[in-house]
């Protein structure tokens with residue numbers, strides 16, 4: 115199983131991840147993606163879902179119209195692991 119990252123390692127990883135921040139009150143990272151319209155937002159979710167399923171690592175997320183709020187943590191590890199960082203990177207790449 116992937117290891118929980120220390121606070122220092124999390125901050126180090128976040129410094130290279132545009133738009134992602136620590137989620138207040140829990141060990142997780144989050145980002146709000148904003149798109150042009152619902153179609154773009156849902157297209158992003160569709161592509162990200164395929165990556166997540168392939169990784170067997172799944173986001174917590176919520177879509178309202180053209181925004182997608184994403185929170186990533188590794189439930190099995192009780193914190194943020196390299197899997198969350200990898201999925202966050204993939205989501206940034208998909209959203210570009």
Ligand SMILES: C[C@H](O)[C@H](O)[C@H]1CNC2=NC(N)=NC(=O)C2=N1
Pocket residue numbers: 170171172173186187188189190191
């Ligand atoms: C059995 C299965 O591999 C696990 O439950 C996976 C599935 N997807 C997961 N997704 C996330 N975000 N955290 C997990 O710990 C996790 N565990």
